[in-house]
Amino acid sequence: MNGRTIATAALGQFKKARVAYLKLRGQTPDTVAEQRVVSGTSWDEFCDTLKSAGAAIVFPGTPTDPLTQAEGYRYLSRLTRAGLEAFVEYADPRAPVLRRMIHETAKMGSDNPDNHYMNATIDGTLDYRITGTRGTVDYLGFGTQEGNYGEGGQMPTTGYVEAADLEIGPDGRFELILSATEHEGNWLSMTAATGLLIVRQTFADRSTEVPADLHIELLAGSAAPEPLTPAQLDAGLGKASLLVAGASMLFAKWARDFQKHTNELPMFDPERSTKAGGDPNIIYYHSYWRLGLKEALVIDSEIPDCDGWNFQLDNHWLESLDYRYHTIHVNKHTATYRPDGSVRIIVTHRDPGLPNWIDTTGHDCGAMSFRWIRATTHPQPRTRVVPISELAQLD
Structure with missing residues (x-):
C-alpha cells in the first residue's frame, strides 16, 4: 500500500477505536458533536483552522507586494465561502x-x-x-x-x-x-x-x-434535506476549514514550483493533474509568468486536431484573472490564426494593437495555463520574452 492508503486505513481504525471508547463512556459521536457545538468548540476549531490557513499567504516564493497579498486574503475568504456552501449548505x-x-x-x-x-x-x-x-x-x-x-x-x-x-x-x-x-x-x-x-x-x-x-x-x-443536526454542522465546519487550509497550501506549492520555469510552458504531468481533479481528457501546460513594464511574452504554437484549446493568465494564487471585464484568455473561437493555422499570443501590460493580446490587468507576475481538449497530438507551445518595441518586427 502507498502512504495515502496506509494513512486512510489508519484514520479509519482510529475513528472506530474512538467510537468504541465513547460508547464505553456512555457517549456516542452524536452526543459528542452536540457537546462540541453547544460549548463552541466546533466554531473555535473552525476559526483556528482558518487562521492557520494564512500560512499560505507567506509561503516561500510568494510575492509580498500589496496587490498579491490583498488578493491572497480575498482568496482565503472565497475558499471559505466555497467550503461552507459545499460542506454545510449543500452537504446532503x-x-x-x-x-x-x-x-x-x-x-x-x-x-x-x-x-x-x-x-x-x-x-x-x-x-x-x-x-x-x-x-x-x-x-x-x-x-x-x-x-x-x-x-x-x-x-x-x-x-x-x-x-x-x-x-x-x-x-x-x-x-x-x-x-x-x-x-x-x-x-x-x-x-x-x-x-x-x-x-x-x-x-x-x-x-x-x-x-x-x-x-x-x-x-x-x-x-428535502432533514433538519440540521449538530453532527452535520460539526463535520461540515471541520471539512470547510480544512478545504481552505488544504487548497491554499496545495496551490501555494504549485505556484512556487511553477516559478522554476518562469515564462516557459512545459507540459504538466497528466497523472498528477488527474489526481488533483483535472479533466482526464485535457493535457495542461502550467507555469508562471513575470514581465517588466516594457516586456512582452510571446507564445507561438501549432494547433492540433482537438475539441478545444485555450490559454489563460492567472494571479499568483492560481485564480484566473477577471475575465468579466478584461481579455485574459484566448480560445479556439476567439483566436486570430496565422496563415499556416498556428497562433501567436501576446502578453503585455498594455494593448500593443496586435491580435491575441492578453491583458495582465495590473499584475506583474502570476501563473498561466495552456490546455488541449481531446487533442490527437500535443504540440509544445514556444515562448520568449522580447521588448515591446520589437513586437512589430517579429517573424
Whole structure:
C-alpha cells in the first residue's frame, strides 16, 4: 500500500477505536458533536483552522507586494465561502443539488474562464440520475471524484463521460445514471468512496452558445434535506476549514514550483493533474509568468486536431484573472490564426494593437495555463520574452 492508503486505513481504525471508547463512556459521536457545538468548540476549531490557513499567504516564493497579498486574503475568504456552501449548505447526498462552487468570484486551481462549473455532493453507495437538455455549449463533461483538497490534496477521478459519448434524443434531452455498478444506456461510474460530481460546460463563444439545463436526483427518490443536526454542522465546519487550509497550501506549492520555469510552458504531468481533479481528457501546460513594464511574452504554437484549446493568465494564487471585464484568455473561437493555422499570443501590460493580446490587468507576475481538449497530438507551445518595441518586427 502507498502512504495515502496506509494513512486512510489508519484514520479509519482510529475513528472506530474512538467510537468504541465513547460508547464505553456512555457517549456516542452524536452526543459528542452536540457537546462540541453547544460549548463552541466546533466554531473555535473552525476559526483556528482558518487562521492557520494564512500560512499560505507567506509561503516561500510568494510575492509580498500589496496587490498579491490583498488578493491572497480575498482568496482565503472565497475558499471559505466555497467550503461552507459545499460542506454545510449543500452537504446532503440524499438531497443533491447541482450548483456553482467555482465561478467568477470563487476560484481555485487555474479555473478555466471558458468553463461553467457545476458540482453536487453525492454518495458512491447510492444511485443517481441526471436529466436535462444538452444545449449548444461547445463541450460538456461529467466526472465523479473522491476526496477533496482538505484531505491530502488529492481528488482522483472515479468516472468520466462526455456528452459526445452519450445517447441524446433529437430534442436534445437525455438522462445519465450515476452508480457504482454498471448500468445500461448512459452511465457514469462511481466507487464506494465517490463523494463529488463535477460538470464542466466549456464555451467557445459565450455570446451565442446555450448551456445545458441539468437536474440531479436520487434514484430512490430525492427528498428535502432533514433538519440540521449538530453532527452535520460539526463535520461540515471541520471539512470547510480544512478545504481552505488544504487548497491554499496545495496551490501555494504549485505556484512556487511553477516559478522554476518562469515564462516557459512545459507540459504538466497528466497523472498528477488527474489526481488533483483535472479533466482526464485535457493535457495542461502550467507555469508562471513575470514581465517588466516594457516586456512582452510571446507564445507561438501549432494547433492540433482537438475539441478545444485555450490559454489563460492567472494571479499568483492560481485564480484566473477577471475575465468579466478584461481579455485574459484566448480560445479556439476567439483566436486570430496565422496563415499556416498556428497562433501567436501576446502578453503585455498594455494593448500593443496586435491580435491575441492578453491583458495582465495590473499584475506583474502570476501563473498561466495552456490546455488541449481531446487533442490527437500535443504540440509544445514556444515562448520568449522580447521588448515591446520589437513586437512589430517579429517573424
